[in-house]
Each structure stands twice: as C-alpha cells, then as structure tokens.
Amino acid sequence: MIDRSFKDYDGTARLGELRLPVLWMAGEFDETSPAAAKDFQRMVPGSEYVELKGAGHLTMWDARGKYLRGVRRFLNAHEGRTR
Numbered sequence: 001m002i003d004r005s006f007k008d009y010d011g012t013a014r015l016g017e018l019r020l021p022v023l024w025m026a027g028e029f030d031e032t033s034p035a036a037a038k039d040f041q042r043m044v045p046g047s048e049y050v051e052l053k054g055a056g057h058l059t060m061w062d063a064r065g066k067y068l069r070g071v072r073r074f075l076n077a078h079e080g081r082t083r
Helices: 012-017 034-043 064-078
Strands: 023-027 048-052
Touching: 012 034, 023 034, 023 064, 034 048, 048 064
Parallel strands: 023 048
Antiparallel strands: none
C-alpha cells in the first residue's frame, strides 16, 4: 500500500529528462502491464524494453534465466557509458 508522501506522486512527465541508459522490463502478465512499460520506454530517449513471456510481476523469479540474460546484455552493452 502506498501512503503519505508518494501517494499522489507522478514523475511521468520528467522521464524524458533521463540521460542515462534505462532498461524497462515487464512480465507478460505483470501488474504493471507490458503496454504501460512500453509507454514509459517511449518517453525515455534511447531506453530499451524487454518483455518476459510467461512471467508475472516477479520477473526475476518467474523467468529467472530470461531476466538475467536481459540484464546482463543491457549492462554489457552500456558498460562505461554512464559518465
């Protein structure tokens, strides 16, 4: 449950300000729908999106191998580019 200071917070309008590598991941059956994650991905220039088929919200458990491959690929592709 979200309460207090973050209850009404929405930083979506500021996503386009991000200037670092961003990876969005969502499970096929995630509470945060793949469509929403794709919308966020489109708001961040150069960001990437990976959908994990068959996974729910806990992608790191539901699709561990696919999750780790996605994170490793992203990190290897962006190694040294955050400065």
